[in-house]
Amino acid sequence: MRVRALWWEDDRLALIDQRLLPQRERILRLRTASEVARAIRTMQVRGAPAIGVAAAYGMALAARGGRSTPERAAQRLRSTRPTAYDLFVGVETVRAAWVAGNDPLAAAHEYRARVVEECRQIGLAGADLFRTRPNVLTHCNAGALATVEWGTALAPLRVAKERGADLFVYVDETRPLLQGARLTAWELRRERIPHAVIADNAAGHFLRTGAIDAVIVGADRIARNGDFANKIGTYEKAVVARENGIPFYVAAPWSTFDGSKADGSSIPVEERHGDEVLRMAGRRTAPVGSAARNPAFDVTPSRYVTAFVTPDGVLKPSGLARRLARTRRPEGTGHLGTTKAAKSSRRSR
């Protein structure tokens, strides 16, 4: 069965608790916007597109609860995490429906369907990039767990596998929270895609020695010029890939593109608690008294990106800028609006 990060069931938002994978597959069932906000903040649900959909349902739950206003609910959900742009798009989409007197739950369902369809299109658009480059590095988890279904970075790999590509995936374990070792490896196991988990430190070695043919990652926020924020460590992989002439791809649905940012310099980077670095599996590893710095994301300049894999196809950074310049933004958000994929998804509902 296909991996799904979250779904609507019995008037509740059901989601897999991603803090416990792969050891436990616990399903959380959330009834209120506060519960959704907590699940986002504690990273029980994570990955920019999945956060956006969870927040959209959080808004719908707030509307059904009848004790909040659109503004208060939006404020609560927006304050959970600062970097992933999809969060703001998901919240704004349902807030606008609520204010306009439309059904917030229908808006959340539609938002979810759009994200899922865009990820499916990303898979179709990007799969052939790996036909002649089957040894792939990915960082963090940009799979179904991060995006509801299909994934961003993993969607083209799923489709490439179906099309017969002889894939081998190097999975950065992705310290501090190990989304690669825990989540990407779990998805690849279920898909029977051969892979090896590596220490994040080892990616450069495999890039330099010819073991890796291509790199693909997701994104948490992409500026108009193609600079993008993604899980901490992405920048190092991008620099080392370019240094070795290896293509570096960034896969994302349109909800990750922030049309209000000209470049990456003003993307907010979340800094999380140092204990994520100083402890491991609940036990302190560093000496008592040693401090940590723990930025959760970094910003990679667009010059390191070979191409963006989008629902509308594979776009070079220069092509992306042209594509974004043509796109009208909906009122009140920097979201880049409807796409071919979104239109097709809407028609199919």
Add this chain to the structure above:
Amino acid sequence: MRVRALWWEDDRLALIDQRLLPQRERILRLRTASEVARAIRTMQVRGAPAIGVAAAYGMALAARGGRSTPERAAQRLRSTRPTAYDLFVGVETVRAAWVAGNDPLAAAHEYRARVVEECRQIGLAGADLFRTRPNVLTHCNAGALATVEWGTALAPLRVAKERGADLFVYVDETRPLLQGARLTAWELRRERIPHAVIADNAAGHFLRTGAIDAVIVGADRIARNGDFANKIGTYEKAVVARENGIPFYVAAPWSTFDGSKADGSSIPVEERHGDEVLRMAGRRTAPVGSAARNPAFDVTPSRYVTAFVTPDGVLKPSGLARRLARTRRPEGTGHLGTTKAAKSSRRSR
């Protein structure tokens, strides 16, 4: 009190069990070459110069045991780990003394004194590099624990601190075995040098955003042209440092320089068991069935090195090549022979 990784005491080699730091400070007391070989293989003692000294004492213990030959003892100790060149130099130094009918223990003592003195000289030579560049990144542990006393990368920081530099050290935690978070942080705590442990993934972010002024690391083996092997992840830091115009220094005693290797392409890179990556604090983190790749070292081409901090001063890669060309190698090893520091150490005995 000054940190020491190992010392000779009551006819035994005493060493701190580095697998247990910083939670426990257990002292092992080894009586045989086999015990020393096991301590090296299991990384109870690690760090190229410290491995070399431990192996030198392992040879002395074999000679005193009276049940081995110089060749058999050397073979056993050399087979423990493949990458650190100091191991071969330490073994060869005592083997040669043993074969020549000199006192193997005296040879081990002298080898130890030479390494300690060379590390002290590295500290004096490199300290002023950080006077105007006090925010320093280091990777793995190249401190006293890795080198017996002083350290290689940490020696100049110790001296810079004594000279009043306002240091702040970013400590890569250094997955998979966390020598940064566990050992470097422990040494810096004892020296009261302000520092923060970071996920290895975060180094690039801090290099790009101007937080870090300089990088210094140790080495496990350095070829004649300056290509060098060091803990996995070093290569990524070197590439990203150069990309951001930040100086990258490599500190090592002469026992790390392998005059038999023209460049880094033939330096053997140890691959260790995948469980080091798949488990954390004894608990499996990756899904059952997922495999790992676990190279323990990578090779960084010399073009990324700003300078080598040696016992004889700070040398650019071009100057290093000239310096090495002038140096006579002792018979039977690629070791690069006596230095100013070693001579001064010998005089002081």
